[in-house]
Amino acid sequence: MMKNTVTKKKLAFIKKLAQKKYRKLHNAFVASGAKTVLALLTSSAYSPSYIIATPAFTKQYPEIASQYENIWHIAPAAQYKAADTLSTNPTLLAVFACKTLAVPYLTTRDRMLILDNIGNPGNLGTLVRVADWYGIKDIIASPTTVDCYNPKVIQASMGAIAHVNVHYTPLLPYLQHAKAGQIPIIGGVLRGANLYQTTLPQYGGLLIGNEAIGIDKSLRSYIQYPVTIPAVGQAESLNAAIAGAILCDHWQRVI
């Protein structure tokens, strides 16, 4: 097997991909960690352009190393740690091309998450993981939502980013279109119907709002099913990803 070496210039390039402007410029993102990178490699949706692995990892997975021989680079963790902003223990890192697909419209045959202005990358990554758990393939996100190729989003999704598409589009026209097509929209709100006493529609969209201010006022009239998770204790709110997961779980049981 060829022994490709990692150049300093390439490491500087990889490090820059932690910033959104460089991801846009190069249409590329970095994934790190064996679980995440292997999920992306085995998904047909993502093509790697550059891989760095530790000698130990390469030895452990010789088939993968030879499959990607041309772009496989071996380097000890210490050598590329500076380019890997999140891993405490780097083993495998890869650069992939970002994916941009046409925004799918909601139909009465599928379920999508619709995210309004989710700001925390950990929350978005967790919601991607939750969507994947519940078999939701597409997430529609407002342009104000954090970039799904942010390294912290990729990390929190635990590989689920390989199976779930995140589409960025303005939500107002998107919801207007859904309304015209009579597609039901569920929304997690503060003073809605008791979730435990609501029969959710089988299909449609589930709208989750910003961590601090919830769903934008301009979008609220498009929610046909405004629901609230009843609080028993003193907490004022639930984390957006937690609320999204509980709503997905209830939704799942409708089928």
Added chain:
Amino acid sequence: MMKNTVTKKKLAFIKKLAQKKYRKLHNAFVASGAKTVLALLTSSAYSPSYIIATPAFTKQYPEIASQYENIWHIAPAAQYKAADTLSTNPTLLAVFACKTLAVPYLTTRDRMLILDNIGNPGNLGTLVRVADWYGIKDIIASPTTVDCYNPKVIQASMGAIAHVNVHYTPLLPYLQHAKAGQIPIIGGVLRGANLYQTTLPQYGGLLIGNEAIGIDKSLRSYIQYPVTIPAVGQAESLNAAIAGAILCDHWQRVI
């Protein structure tokens, strides 16, 4: 009102409280952010020993500032930012005494979360917030679980740490005692009964395991209700805090 000044020595002390060994040594922890600090101040369970606020915050809450006049210190954010490791925009910070209570035993009249080796502070903080949402007052945690006074736990709990007690104790004897008292234990596991088809007991303990390895083998035989959240998609697992929240939500609906 007296104008107390913040000394460099005090700032160095506060900064050190981000480390567990100093929290143990001084039996103190730091909370930052208006929401969290105000929740702790209004809870009778926590006593502040030192407060730093920005001039703007002090002006906005003159009653609180005068109530704590002796320990209230005014400093611009820039001055104490180095001591506040997490806030991007410091407004209010306080040092509180850690609370150590006798570990409560489970009875057939209440509900507790039991956490085995939760390692991620964000997960513990989120679980504290979830417990508070569902009216659960006590969390029993293995000694290997991250410290509940870790600044990231406090931050993720969004003030809920003021209402929920986290007790650290070895789980094996704890669960043995519960078993002897015939207190039901629910456990979130990978291959348990389908959660949607299980009738959960009204009271008892809900056991959540470590992010990577789940519930320790030595504890599994103490679970009377091993339950699994059914997966539809391709995700291998759910985040521990998400799984805990979904289980709490199902549990809530038993009452």
